[in-house]
Amino acid sequence: MPGHDETHRPPRADEPGRIDLDRASQARVYDLLLGGKNNFEVDRQFVQELLKIAPEIAELTRQNRRWLADAIDRMSADGGIDQFLDLGAGLPTARNTHDIALRADAAAKVVYVDNDLTAISHGQALLADDRSSFFADADVADPAAVLTHPVVTEALDLTRPVGILLGLVLHSIADPARVVADYLAAVPSGSYVAITHPLNPRDGSRLAEFATAIEEKLRDAFPHIRFRTGDEIAGLVAGLDLVAPGLVDLASWWPEAERTLHAAGPGRLVLVALARKP
Template sequence: MSERSDPPGETPPVAHVAHNARVWNYWLGGKDYYDIDQQVGDHVTSMFPSIREVARADRTFLGHAVRFLAGEAGVRQFLDIGTGLPTVENTHQVAQRVAPTSRIVYVDNDPTVLAHARALLAGSPEGETDYIDADAHQPQAILDAAADTLDFTEPVAVILLGILNFIADTREATEIVETLMAAAPSGSYLVLTHPTLELGGDGNVEAMRFWNENAAPPITARTGAEVARFFQGLELLEPGIVSCARWRPGYEAEDEKTVAQFGAVARKP
């Protein structure tokens, strides 16, 4: 087993099957993973060498989006669903650095993330952070629990980074987004990333097939048109739905390499 930082007294997760949260942590340079996660992660990398760039671009996108929302957009509430394992520049760190009174609710149902939830809760004294052990398939349950910390009469940024790809049915994934955004008032935002085969090259096809045969949960890639369905009724911010490495508030960064992950931010009118 690779080095990890399980809290004392916590039961470590089952580690005979690679899991997305731990493999993603490995790709980001973390240490909270097991041998099987590294093995699968290395094999995927051998098939699709830019996967680490995807992971890092996704994390950078989160920082750009949260800084913009907490700053220029004035958002003070963030609902981060499918947060994954704590690493550098988590949502609460970015948001509360800009606006210390920001309130953040993290949502995940992976036992490894739950074991590290205390690291996610160490926010600014002026703000508030909370963690909900819940499944993205049950958006209403998430909203009900989040209401203990967030005020849904005020704007909320709903963050769904690399999570809808684990909802195999596109209609169900769309309904999840609709339920979440229906509960958010005007002036709220949707922040989303999603893997795609349209930007990734031939290697991504075989890499995803290998992942789905050897790791959990399975991934569903979607086209730009399918991803656009998640934003129906919302106002996309420029530059729209693009490679997440190229997203910036209001303009496209042409110097950034395209990665096989769409990213976009939209406002609820």
């Protein structure tokens, strides 16, 4: 990959003894829920247990990908965005960010960022000969490290507007408001951020009870995960110009005729927002 120093790269997932096969991986679990095949028995067992609690979660994951594709299309068509930073990108899947961005603009550039070993291995292999899409091995919770990574600095022009994608990522970060603010501070006016985040209203409602059950199960494998309230998620995009229909649940993003999730059902478990830096 251009500009990537192999002498300082992290170990690849295909190198012996590098992957902890006793623990599920968020990237592999997400890929499995999307129908992917890059997973191990520990991931499959965890997903089977998760689906017993929330059988709808696979469809929510697919709808999350659908939403991200729509956000990329809107950023390209309405905002003229031709460079994207996909944070916590995970494993290559159907309708990757670069597939969607390049369909809208053949000159678009995309940088994927992740520090999951399996994601690094597959991402770098997929994009090894690509000159429009790149993979940076870095921790998305450390904006300074991401923004100074040689892959990012060589592929993207951070003096021009950028589309930042944070799809089902921030619930794994302890201080998401700081992280979002740091990324937005590094890009100019006209840049966008696309966020999807699991909701737990913590108000004693049935939705809160359902969200808590999922959250607690996820913490069996991923102890740092935290769903957030609507007010907490709204704070992540405070001061930005929200694209209509604003900060809404996943089911309500689309007009009623285009919805595939019931507005009163599990689609309420994920809030989404596309926002522009003024």
